[in-house]
Amino acid sequence: MEKFTTVTSIATPFPRVNVDTDIIIPAKHLKSIKRTGFGEHAFETVRFDAEGNPIKDNVFDGERYKGARILITGDNFGCGSSREHAPWAIAELGFRCIIAPSFADIFAGNCVKNGILTVALPQEQVDALVVAAEAGHTLHVDLNDQTVRCENAFYEFDYNPSHKKMLLDGLDEVGQTLQSLVSIKSYEEKTKLMTPWLFRA
Amino acid sequence: MSQEMPKITPKTMYDKIWDNHVVEDHGNGVALLYIDRHLVHEVTSPQAFDGLRVAGRKIHRPDSIIAVPDHNVPTKDRNLPNPDPMSAAQLTALEANVKEFDLDYIPMDDVRQGIVHVVGPEQGFTQPGLTMVCGDSHTSTHGAFGALAFGIGTSEVEHVMATQTLQLRKSKNMRVSVTGTLPVGCSAKDVALAIIGTIGTGGGTAHVIEFAGPVIEALSMEGRMTLCNMAIEAGARAGLVAPDEKTFNYVKGRPYAPKGGQWEAAVNLWKSLRSEPGAYFDKEIIIEGSDIAPLVTWGTSPEDVVPITGLVPRINSFMDPAKQEAAEKALAYMGLKEGQAITDINVDRVFIGSCTNSRIEDIRDVAEIVKGRKVASSIIEALVVPGSGLVKEQAEAEGLDKILMDAGFEWREPGCSMCLAMNPDKAGAGEHVASTSNRNFVGRQGPGARTHLVSPAMAAAAALAGHFVDVRELMGRE
Numbered sequence: 281m282e283k284f285t286t287v288t289s290i291a292t293p294f295p296r297v298n299v300d301t302d303i304i305i306p307a308k309h310l311k312s313i314k315r316t317g318f319g320e321h322a323f324e325t326v327r328f329d330a331e332g333n334p335i336k337d338n339v340f341d342g343e344r345y346k347g348a349r350i351l352i353t354g355d356n357f358g359c360g361s362s363r364e365h366a367p368w369a370i371a372e373l374g375f376r377c378i379i380a381p382s383f384a385d386i387f388a389g390n391c392v393k394n395g396i397l398t399v400a401l402p403q404e405q406v407d408a409l410v411v412a413a414e415a416g417h418t419l420h421v422d423l424n425d426q427t428v429r430c431e432n433a434f435y436e437f438d439y440n441p442s443h444k445k446m447l448l449d450g451l452d453e454v455g456q457t458l459q460s461l462v463s464i465k466s467y468e469e470k471t472k473l474m475t476p477w478l479f480r481a
Numbered sequence: 482m483s484q485e486m487p488k489i490t491p492k493t494m495y496d497k498i499w500d501n502h503v504v505e506d507h508g509n510g511v512a513l514l515y516i517d518r519h520l521v522h523e524v525t526s527p528q529a530f531d532g533l534r535v536a537g538r539k540i541h542r543p544d545s546i547i548a549v550p551d552h553n554v555p556t557k558d559r560n561l562p563n564p565d566p567m568s569a570a571q572l573t574a575l576e577a578n579v580k581e582f583d584l585d586y587i588p589m590d591d592v593r594q595g596i597v598h599v600v601g602p603e604q605g606f607t608q609p610g611l612t613m614v615c616g617d618s619h620t621s622t623h624g625a626f627g628a629l630a631f632g633i634g635t636s637e638v639e640h641v642m643a644t645q646t647l648q649l650r651k652s653k654n655m656r657v658s659v660t661g662t663l664p665v666g667c668s669a670k671d672v673a674l675a676i677i678g679t680i681g682t683g684g685g686t687a688h689v690i691e692f693a694g695p696v697i698e699a700l701s702m703e704g705r706m707t708l709c710n711m712a713i714e715a716g717a718r719a720g721l722v723a724p725d726e727k728t729f730n731y732v733k734g735r736p737y738a739p740k741g742g743q744w745e746a747a748v749n750l751w752k753s754l755r756s757e758p759g760a761y762f763d764k765e766i767i768i769e770g771s772d773i774a775p776l777v778t779w780g781t782s783p784e785d786v787v788p789i790t791g792l793v794p795r796i797n798s799f800m801d802p803a804k805q806e807a808a809e810k811a812l813a814y815m816g817l818k819e820g821q822a823i824t825d826i827n828v829d830r831v832f833i834g835s836c837t838n839s840r841i842e843d844i845r846d847v848a849e850i851v852k853g854r855k856v857a858s859s860i861i862e863a864l865v866v867p868g869s870g871l872v873k874e875q876a877e878a879e880g881l882d883k884i885l886m887d888a889g890f891e892w893r894e895p896g897c898s899m900c901l902a903m904n905p906d907k908a909g910a911g912e913h914v915a916s917t918s919n920r921n922f923v924g925r926q927g928p929g930a931r932t933h934l935v936s937p938a939m940a941a942a943a944a945l946a947g948h949f950v951d952v953r954e955l956m957g958r959e
Contacts, residue, residue, distance in 0.1 A: 440650055
């Protein structure tokens, strides 16, 4: 996984509340057995009309926010299904950081696994950043000191320390956990005695 | 010096299940948590199997997994080739993967095949006190048995396969109590919608919700599954109901259930799981059951609920400007007017099914309403999709299929079907669907489709009338 330390870029404002994973990537596009190819269908109903024609000046395809690596959005972003195709699709659009007042739990977890930083800030700070993004200002997000800077604004955010380490180091989480194999096996020996019916004889 | 007893903090059910599964405590509420059981389906697993192959890793405990296809499967003409080559490829990939990794697999032509969250409980795979995961957010369903069950993404599916654990931060405790009794004509679905309408789709975020109170205790296991299924729609990591005699009776004798002398030991263990008196909940909500009415969603979020006797809300009834904008967009998408009576909304299609409402009790509810009556001629299609082959078999043994087909419903093969329209079952643009599923998101049941979430009885009533109608007006005949 690509390491995450800082990202400096203009930001795409998409201040909608309760953006669900069906908006991020509709279920009909989940049929691939690969991890790639979802970006072209990301935010389909925002980017294309019912006939599949591009919607002019939508924030994702317009010239205005081209090259943005930060997405600023509304409360409860990523609610709905557990599909990891949602962060895969968002990453393919070029985003590495999402800023919102809050995120759905499963979605936020899926972002970490894909090197995307989710930054939760109070509503009024998000509102201010939307205004700054619309004005074309550059944002600077630093995971090390957990800050967002833009013009005169300086905001600090909370972030799960173990997720921070994962993003900073770009770790393979499975490999890391397998270092605990001894504890896992000793846990299993203990539970096998208490609940033998959970194990195949 | 006073001699005080050491203080023992009373624990919630969630605290107990969590503590029982900690492999390594990493401090600050973060732990490596052991996962007892894992359900696998065709949509969120192929990339996980691929990840294992690329890294040359094995599945740590193949006996902890059941795999079953459900999201993509056609609900009719199963003898013919799958009409969608992409779906077919996903189904073939699952079949090849379970063979390669030696997993328990229920193929499409097996009577036990069905929606993963119907199959797990039916097979006795779901049990109190377990940690259970699946690459599907509606894994919360299994909380009905007092199992800590939650949806995970594909990377986590791979992680659980390889390590039998997840690195997790503990959620907060929340309790939603439903007091009193539920009025006639209301079901677990109305309870779920009432709760989401009250706390919102973000109301449970970062929490595990324990559902409690007399209304919950009175629910059947099927009803509790419906309720916990929609805990995710309230944003919760998981839902839980304390196991009781109903739970034990449901599990007993099923294929994966403990047998012989182990049964007693299991029940004793399960009885110790209840939240202790005085246990601390970070958030408490109390809802009076007798205030609940049959509900219908009017918008594009499961929190957009209104009683069948009510009206489509006015945009200025929302205080928050972001909510006003969302409501305006939702009304435009749904083709509804502010202040319009819910009973004036015409229904084009009816879908009875999904992991929320496709169990035998749901099908009985529908049959009771439609017996001897006819689906309105204006309805394009009225589908009943049982949750599993075993539900189908049971319904047919009770003659329910006959009642439904006589009334004009189609009786299909089990699967997720029109809940998310990954298979050929879809609604057309602009069509209003009375649906017993769990999500009324934009385009969920087909591009432009307008979903209204309701209980099975309310969907049945809408099928007969051709528009939404208070099911209580159709009850109590004979």
